[in-house]
Amino acid sequence: MQKQEVTIYDVAREAKVSMATVSRVVNGNNNVRKETRDRVLKVIERLHYQPNAVAQGLASKKTTTVGLIVPDFSNLHFAELSQGINDIATLYKYNILLSSVGNTLVGDDHVIQNLLNKQVDGIIYMADQISEKGKETLLRSKIPVVLAGTLSENKETFGSVAIDYKKAVEESLEIFYQNGKRNFALVLNNPETYLSSKELIPAFNQFAQEHKLSNNHVYSDISTYEDGYNLVDQLRQDKIDAVITLKDMTAGGIINGALEKGMTIPKQLEIISAGSTNVAKLVNPQLTVVQQPLYDIGAMAMRMLTKLMNNETVEDKNIKVPYLLLRGKTTL
Missing domain, CATH: 3.40.50.2300 (Response regulator)
Known part of the structure; x- marks a missing residue:
């Protein structure tokens, strides 16, 4: 028999407080008396209550989730970019929702809208192309957007990290x-x-x-x-x-x-x-x-996004990173 999940209602009932009070404790709101906070925390620990991340996001208007858009899951270029993004996201305790727009741009607006519907706090766009409709959807969203590995046409609106x-x-x-x-x-x-x-x-x-x-x-x-x-x-x-x-x-x-x-x-x-x-x-x-430097580009893009999502000052939203020109055998 599957174990019944402990809900916020169970914690409120056991602690003899309202669900709003439990929510305030869970979300770190200081507007709760110390003795009440201690009582709620003890019940949370005893019942092994795990707050629902989506519900927390609806209450705080933050989900600690970012959307990551790539054109092609199999492309090694984007795999290395993603690794840098993921490492910084993990460091700052953000979850990643990964989506692919494909190489044809068919439905990129639909992909973007799906992420917005999931209440992501920000988006990193790794695809090297975007349709006009997709661009308009991102601009209307008002959430922070950073381009990783490509340049931003909307330099005042979108952040970007790329080579020159x-x-x-x-x-x-x-x-x-x-x-x-x-x-x-x-x-x-x-x-x-x-x-x-x-x-x-x-x-x-x-x-x-x-x-x-x-x-x-x-x-x-x-x-x-x-x-x-x-x-x-x-x-x-x-x-x-x-x-x-x-x-x-x-x-x-x-x-x-x-x-x-x-x-x-x-x-x-x-x-x-x-x-x-x-x-x-x-x-x-x-x-x-x-x-x-794909890993570095991804890491810098994610770090910029964390700052934008937390309304921190970002002195340069359009960063150009150094590259190396490595001579192989296809040039004289």
Whole structure:
């Protein structure tokens, strides 16, 4: 026979106080006399009462729960980001509700709304894309939101922790240029919804303009290994000789597709990726990468969120962290 759960009503009856008094004791409200508080605490201990976290949240308007949104549970990039977030959440005694919006953005607004319906105190958004409807839902929610690993368009509203993508693009293109390459490509998913596009694309175009380069392309809707593999014919047709990707798996697809079609890497085609996953070490030839400190980004994002949720002062809501450019075998 299942043991009956002890309720707040049982504690109130045994301590001969109201349920409101028990609630005040449990939530640390000082407006309770010492002798009453001691009596209630003794009953709680004797009955092994475990306060209901949801009920506490409704009473205090805080649930000590944060929503964590990722695009893809299987992507190693987001796994390492999540570890940093989880460690800080555990340190500050926050629970995490994990949700995935998928790579297509279908229903991202629904996912966000579901978390809001669960009364989360804040949201960390790790997905690198967001629909206009999803963005509007977050803005309307009025709860703290921090982007981890991507840049915020709404710098006054959303916090963000990410690398300096503009600088990373400029440094990558300079490597290509110094190696004699002149026909560059930037490979993204959807620039309209990609959160960092407003820094990446202008930096890409500005470099081309300053160096008087005319044959440069931004390829959209490219996010998987297969997409990268299938892109190779277009790269050859456009005479592209250097590529920046943001996903290591996509870079792996480009490498294998290029090699199968008889191209030499890096002599004919150079590649730099900013995915920061172990895939970069597994592909052959090994990728040159913009190495992001993913664990640190996640940890810093969660720490910022704890401050915002507790109305603490946050001097800089849009933090750019250092990165390393590690040379592999896909650049000269």
